[in-house]
Amino acid sequence: MCKRLLFGLFLASSISIALAQKGDKAGEDQTPLVPAEKIPPAPVLSPEDALKSFTLEPGFKIQIVAAEPMVQEPVAIQWDPNGRLWVLEMRGFMPTPDGVGEDKPVARISMLEDVDGDGRMDKTTVMVDNLIMPRSFMLTSTGVLVAEPPKLWFYPFEGSKVGEREEIAGDYGKEADPRLGKQANPEHAANSLLWAMDNYVYSANWTARLKFDSGVWKREGTTSRGQWGLSQDDYGHLVYNSNSDQYRMDIVPSLYLSRNPAFRTTSGLNVDPIKNQHTYPARVTPGVNRGYQPGMLKDGKLISFTAACGPVIYRGNNFPAEYYGNAFVCEPSANLVKRNILEEKDGVVTGRQAYADHEFLASTDERFRPVNAYTGPDGALYIVDLHHGIIQHRYFLTSYLRKQSESRGLEAPNGIGRIYRIVADGGPLHARPALGKATLAELVNALSETNGWFRDTAQRMLVEKADPKAVPLLRTLATSSPNHLARIHALWTLDGLSGLDLPTLKKELSDSNPKVQAVAIRVAEPFLKRDEAPQVLPLLTALVSSPSREVARQLAFTLGESTDPAALTSLLKIAEKWGDDVITRDAIISGLFKRELDVIKLISKTESWYTDKPAARDFLVGLSKATFGGKKAARIAELLDLASDQKGWIQEAILQGVAANKPVAPRGGQPLAIRLVNLPKEPAGLTALEKTDRPAIQSYVKTINQLITWPGQPGYVAPPVVLPLNDEQKKQFDLGLGLYSGSCAACHQPSGYGQEGLAPPLADSEWAQGPEERIIRIVLQGIHGPVNVGERSYNLEMPGLSIFDDQQLAAILTYVRRAWDNIGDPVKPETVKKIREATAKREEAWTSPELLKLK
Numbered sequence: 001m002c003k004r005l006l007f008g009l010f011l012a013s014s015i016s017i018a019l020a021q022k023g024d025k026a027g028e029d030q031t032p033l034v035p036a037e038k039i040p041p042a043p044v045l046s047p048e049d050a051l052k053s054f055t056l057e058p059g060f061k062i063q064i065v066a067a068e069p070m071v072q073e074p075v076a077i078q079w080d081p082n083g084r085l086w087v088l089e090m091r092g093f094m095p096t097p098d099g100v101g102e103d104k105p106v107a108r109i110s111m112l113e114d115v116d117g118d119g120r121m122d123k124t125t126v127m128v129d130n131l132i133m134p135r136s137f138m139l140t141s142t143g144v145l146v147a148e149p150p151k152l153w154f155y156p157f158e159g160s161k162v163g164e165r166e167e168i169a170g171d172y173g174k175e176a177d178p179r180l181g182k183q184a185n186p187e188h189a190a191n192s193l194l195w196a197m198d199n200y201v202y203s204a205n206w207t208a209r210l211k212f213d214s215g216v217w218k219r220e221g222t223t224s225r226g227q228w229g230l231s232q233d234d235y236g237h238l239v240y241n242s243n244s245d246q247y248r249m250d251i252v253p254s255l256y257l258s259r260n261p262a263f264r265t266t267s268g269l270n271v272d273p274i275k276n277q278h279t280y281p282a283r284v285t286p287g288v289n290r291g292y293q294p295g296m297l298k299d300g301k302l303i304s305f306t307a308a309c310g311p312v313i314y315r316g317n318n319f320p321a322e323y324y325g326n327a328f329v330c331e332p333s334a335n336l337v338k339r340n341i342l343e344e345k346d347g348v349v350t351g352r353q354a355y356a357d358h359e360f361l362a363s364t365d366e367r368f369r370p371v372n373a374y375t376g377p378d379g380a381l382y383i384v385d386l387h388h389g390i391i392q393h394r395y396f397l398t399s400y401l402r403k404q405s406e407s408r409g410l411e412a413p414n415g416i417g418r419i420y421r422i423v424a425d426g427g428p429l430h431a432r433p434a435l436g437k438a439t440l441a442e443l444v445n446a447l448s449e450t451n452g453w454f455r456d457t458a459q460r461m462l463v464e465k466a467d468p469k470a471v472p473l474l475r476t477l478a479t480s481s482p483n484h485l486a487r488i489h490a491l492w493t494l495d496g497l498s499g500l501d502l503p504t505l506k507k508e509l510s511d512s513n514p515k516v517q518a519v520a521i522r523v524a525e526p527f528l529k530r531d532e533a534p535q536v537l538p539l540l541t542a543l544v545s546s547p548s549r550e551v552a553r554q555l556a557f558t559l560g561e562s563t564d565p566a567a568l569t570s571l572l573k574i575a576e577k578w579g580d581d582v583i584t585r586d587a588i589i590s591g592l593f594k595r596e597l598d599v600i601k602l603i604s605k606t607e608s609w610y611t612d613k614p615a616a617r618d619f620l621v622g623l624s625k626a627t628f629g630g631k632k633a634a635r636i637a638e639l640l641d642l643a644s645d646q647k648g649w650i651q652e653a654i655l656q657g658v659a660a661n662k663p664v665a666p667r668g669g670q671p672l673a674i675r676l677v678n679l680p681k682e683p684a685g686l687t688a689l690e691k692t693d694r695p696a697i698q699s700y701v702k703t704i705n706q707l708i709t710w711p712g713q714p715g716y717v718a719p720p721v722v723l724p725l726n727d728e729q730k731k732q733f734d735l736g737l738g739l740y741s742g743s744c745a746a747c748h749q750p751s752g753y754g755q756e757g758l759a760p761p762l763a764d765s766e767w768a769q770g771p772e773e774r775i776i777r778i779v780l781q782g783i784h785g786p787v788n789v790g791e792r793s794y795n796l797e798m799p800g801l802s803i804f805d806d807q808q809l810a811a812i813l814t815y816v817r818r819a820w821d822n823i824g825d826p827v828k829p830e831t832v833k834k835i836r837e838a839t840a841k842r843e844e845a846w847t848s849p850e851l852l853k854l855k
Helices: 047-051 178-183 254-258 399-407 440-446 452-465 470-480 484-496 502-509 514-523 525-529 533-545 549-559 565-578 582-590 596-604 614-629 633-645 648-659 684-689 695-705 727-743 772-781 806-821 829-838 848-852
Strands: 054-056 060-067 074-079 085-089 107-113 123-131 136-139 143-148 151-158 166-169 191-195 201-204 208-213 216-221 238-242 245-249 309-313 327-331 336-345 348-353 361-363 370-375 381-385 418-424 782-784 787-789 792-794 797-799
Touching (some): 054 060, 060 085, 123 143, 136 191, 143 191, 166 208, 238 309, 245 336, 327 370, 440 452, 440 470, 470 484, 484 502, 484 514, 502 514, 502 533, 533 565, 549 582, 582 614, 596 633, 633 648, 727 806, 772 782, 772 829, 806 829
Parallel strands (some): 309 370
Antiparallel strands (some): 054 361, 085 107, 107 123, 143 151, 208 216, 238 245, 309 327, 336 361, 787 792
């Protein structure tokens, strides 16, 4: 339901000329800041001449891999096991500044071959044709996944061709569905299919992940990540970004953090180790969408990222050793590729830009549009150049950028595109791979290769083959390889084959490398649900004494999957030792849903916890906050009774955690409504606490009294009667769930908790549950930020969803107003129709002050 106010990248729609400049804001001054005479022309350069436009880090050279007409408007590439280069060509992207023709089936996926081995492609074969604006693809051993919004297709291999496709998902990139017409939105549509190290297929901008199991694609929920581009590092950490934020990564698995609905945390997700967004173009760059705004340009050049995309971790063996593990990020609006240096120590990742005043690769050619980067099987770094003059999609195209583009003829010609590779002078280039014909033993051996492409590809192929003969070979590799990366891949491959046995697990749990241990702990989880649990749990709890932060974090996640008292005891020990690490602390609480109060009781009786330490206090505050957040009256009363029996810091921490549930108004904003928790009677513990003379306790008690109510309390108001949904409303709710999942969840998340820097929460939101006149207008015409939600201010923009009919919008809003314990009334289709008619002439998105006038 919410789309970012940032600049869109790559999507399809058939959009009318009437809305060509929807990117404009009413009354905004779009006076150019760069004089026309200082802007060089942008002629179409031949591929060979384009090479002369690059400034590249010394010690490297850039080479042409493929160019038009062999490839046209490429956006993504992959190599098959035999080294043939597959290219997704988004032919049809923005044929005109008005987007006319984007709904034509002209896109394709081609397979390129380097016949003579000189690094440049000589032969092309169209493998999948007649696609409408495809977003992504992924090769498998038996076929190819192709994302053509709103469908995700699977094309099986039939000899040297692909066969008839089958639908895998119907909501992949649903925002880009051409049937949406003028409302097709170029923000946050799914892309970048990636078979990750944990054997799940992830995507950017999709709240689902896939797993290939026994010949069937199975689907699970996950968090939404990034905007365009998705990759991973050597340890399976997912890497992504958004337009104005060049690098983000998950350093913990996201699946654990949704375990406790009373404890909302994203610790370890969406981490930014670099933070620096500065860019250093090689030419003036007035051709960015809001280049007229102060602060966008300095000396005519883009100051910071506005179209960051296609991040990759270099994992090849052609570059010098110090480049291994570096993050390379594309910035097509500034015609450059940035290099970032990442460092990791005991689970803490830090980063910095490699250069203070220039880029690894930059071009003076305004048509150079790098949109994706990859490590190739030869060890080189590959850059996909869309080479399209206009990359800002027409949905957000401003009049300013249109004039800039047309003044230099950037709107034409189309049908161009290049793929480059960057190689180090004197660096080795791996021979063309031949994994397609490899034996099981050769595939297992490839897990030890120095180039990450070989390890990833071999693991995927072994899991897909599901040949039990590979299992003993993998067990040997896992327990005897001197290469810790090989041992990690062996463990994940065994996990994918359900071939991990207890002797191998025991060996790897005692591995000398903490990263291997962490993987072993994670893949041990299935054993905790089987007969081997009594043998495995002691192996895990014995690791509590490990000096490794990474081991502690994974133990915190994994032991939370067990209800055994020994696991709970070990979790408390981890909290004592590693409580100063917020990721570990939150990991523990995430696994204690409905057990938080039990843990608080244990702490109150454990002498080693009696000393007041910041980490211990934070942990106890989190447990107490989550206990109250569960909204269970009996447990809240018991928690307050427990607090009244305590002394010192433990009492303070418990009460502080309860009081932390009071929403904090944004700076300068209005006090927020509090949803009271109704107790059946006055809590004796709170009554006792009111008699204290300690100022801190008095303050917490005062706040807690604002969060709870009970019959007989002065000023008591009975809770509003929330009528259950009738049969018709239940059907509407169910319809809304499906529509929300496909249209809104990518931003607001399936949990309704929203996403940092992307979308505010809908769960417990005053906007979601407030007057229906407000929220109906939001979904019809959208809303401009800033808008206050809870204790946060969000300077974002949500476009309208008016493409949905009255019945559909009413269903979405009914779901939003009743999901996640929200208590808003259902919305009727006729109410949506009435407001749609009343606001039919409204084109601008609403502002918060306008909507707040509606009561």
